[in-house]
Amino acid sequence: MKHLLFAPAIALLAAMALVGCSDDNGGTDPRIPATSVVVDVTEQELRVGETLQLTATPMPANTTDRVQWTSDDPATATVSETGLVTAVALGSTSVKAVCGEVSATCVIRVVEPDPSELYDIISFEEEEGMTDIGGQKVTLGDIEVSAGLLLECIRMSFGQNPMPSTVIRTGSWA
Numbered sequence: 694m695k696h697l698l699f700a701p702a703i704a705l706l707a708a709m710a711l712v713g714c715s716d717d718n719g720g721t722d723p724r725i726p727a728t729s730v731v732v733d734v735t736e737q738e739l740r741v742g743e744t745l746q747l748t749a750t751p752m753p754a755n756t757t758d759r760v761q762w763t764s765d766d767p768a769t770a771t772v773s774e775t776g777l778v779t780a781v782a783l784g785s786t787s788v789k790a791v792c793g794e795v796s797a798t799c800v801i802r803v804v805e806p807d808p809s810e811l812y813d814i815i816s817f818e819e820e821e822g823m824t825d826i827g828g829q830k831v832t833l834g835d836i837e838v839s840a841g842l843l844l845e846c847i848r849m850s851f852g853q854n855p856m857p858s859t860v861i862r863t864g865s866w867a
Contacts, residue, residue: 727751727758727792736800739770739780747776747799749790758793765789770801 733748749760762772766786771779778788780803788799 723757725753725755725757727756727795728753730760730790730792730795730797732790732797732799734799736802737778738802738804739778740806741780741782741803743780745778745801747772747778747788747790749776749792749797751792751795756792761791763789763791764801769803 730749730751733750734745737745739745747762749762751758751760760776762774762776764770764772764778764786765788766784767781769780769782769784769786770788771781772788773779776790778799778801780801783803783805785800785802788801789796790798
């Protein structure tokens with residue numbers, strides 16, 4: 694008789710345990726994985742010190758995965774948590790936006806600056822009508838500043854003088 698009462702009690706307890714172990718969210722996984730991610734720029738040339746703001750768009754839009762940024766070579770270009778790339782040294786690297794199991798890449802090439810950006814050229818053109826203190830026409834050549842040094846090549850011609858004189862000077866430019 695004891696066995697007859699004991700069996701239904703065990704069956705009742707087992708049924709209650711199964712009902713009590715159900716998921717609170719109805720059996721669905723709250724995580725929504727990213728299926729793809731796209732970076733707005735896929736390749737870019739930068740000069741040392743320049744920056745580029747990258748934007749990554751994961752899909753689906755309601756994914757629970759977050760974008761994480763990495764640089765394959767931080768000695769060439771670094772990337773912040775928000776996707777701001779900073780060119781550090783000459784070379785090439787890949788910057789990746791990783792979102793869950795998917796990623797997208799932007800190739801960053803850090804290149805030499807344009808030679809015209811290394812120095813300023815100041816030119817005084819003949820059309821500007823420069824005159825000396827006596828009212829005589831003065832024509833100047835170019836003044837070039839390079840790497841903090843003043844390199845002057847001044848060609849001056851005064852008044853009716855058919856032979857311009859050239860003065861070349863160097864000095865530091867503060």
